[in-house]
Amino acid sequence: MFGKVLVTGASGFVATHLIERLKVEYPLVLVSRNPDRVRELHRGLPVYHVSSMELAFEREKPSYVVNTVGILKEEGGVTYEDVHVGFTKHLLDLSKALGVEKFIHLSALGVSPDSESRYFKSKWFGEELIRSSGLQHTILRPSIILGSGQKLYRDLRRVARVLPFIVAPKMRVKPVPVSSVVDTIYWAVKRRISGTVELCGDRVITMKELFERVLRELGMNRKVFEVPKSLLLPAAILGIGGLDLEQYKMIKDNVC
Template identity: 30%
Template sequence: MNVLVIGGSGFVGTHLSRYLLHRGHRVTVASRRGQGAVPGVRYVAANAGQNLGLEQAVQEQEAIIYLVGIIRERGGQSFQQAHVDGVRHSLQAAKAAGVRRFVHMSALGARLGTGSRYFETKAQGEELVRSSGLEWTILRPSLIFGPGDDFFGGTLRGLVQAPAPFIPQIGDGHFPFRPIWVGDVAAAFEQSLGLERAIGVSCDLVGPKEYTFRQLLLLVRERLGSHKPLLPIPLALMNLVVPLISPLPFSPITQDQYLMLKAGNTADPAPMRDIFRLEERSLETELPEILASKRLVGS
């Protein structure tokens, strides 16, 4: 199948592109710079948020996968552009080119009324997909782990390896998470392209095991060989400090990230298992390679 991956040059897109090629698909990746690192992929320049280059990118495609997502607004990129405008423009381009299959990457926890602009704009994008009239699937991954990821290989590794004599822990650290391996995410997207039962479905993607935020910190600390103690930072203090430092370009955490961490990120894996056949690889298996890898940044 000819598959266009919009926003496919970052962490998830790189892994997904390799997997799609492995499964025999012909892959085009559209990104702002039109560059990438996967041999065999055709890269084209397009900016979905500004509706630039999409008309050309969708030509001769049979399916579109929309991956564009940002966790922090910077460099002229906004949540509205990435999660709402880009989805709208991509759906319009798909309809104009006669492309019926559209698979959208949202996020576990996306809904209105959360106070998180990330979650709320993701929810707005979902609604555009549902009302598009296309053969759509919406996938909502939890935290995604794998070589090059930003959370385990970036945020948590940074907290453990920071020069401070302790590892900061938000509150009591009991917020629940069910992280999922990037290989399972790629498999779910690829299977969505050919599964009739995936059409018209919104599905949470989660891993086989639930952890608290504290357990994740301890797991990363152990793998890195650190013995620094965890220091709980009271939520009352975090509630005061985070809004002040969030707008700063060097802030270690934004208001949106803080709200999402406090909310946790977990769901029942049963509906996912009814639709997809996934390996469900464990975090413990992959963590050594993740912590030895560099972060993959999109373009």
């Protein structure tokens, strides 16, 4: 029997796909802010609320930890630093205290200690905690991840229902299928992949092309206009369309 794998953010997009892949082969322990939803999705697996994470470690004694927790937007007083640095540190402390064999972490492509974006900066400092922890680890830096349940699909569907056209920022991305991300995490658990790994798909496209692709998959016919980042600044300042200044700072090419 393989050692247990503890997955945080278990109700999230990537974790939901990962759990389906891992549960065939590994005993899983799931941690989430939404335990009832996770229990409904993954019946029969042990599920703990994030506030009971210490209990999960003490009772289940996982051999591997996969951290998929992250936020794209600060809401409800929860900051990027709380999630990407503070939560990661807490998870590392528990992992070291309980003798976890390997720590696998979902970061983001484009992280930097010098980024003007606090999202990318906080992701970097979370990575630094892992690199200095002494634990065996794999850090994954994906570009935009595509697949069933991804937030971009929900956002574009909502906007397309009320607007006759969509505006896309001028930037390049190299989207990666969620199946590729899940495969990489699987092999990281298997100890075949370690260190820091960038994850991208096989083709560089514009954000306009990505929006058009997603809209086609949703069966929604909308015109997409590409605009320079600077033209979106007023919308970010006013909070129009769900865009804020922090998200505005995140608009930049995102390719491996």
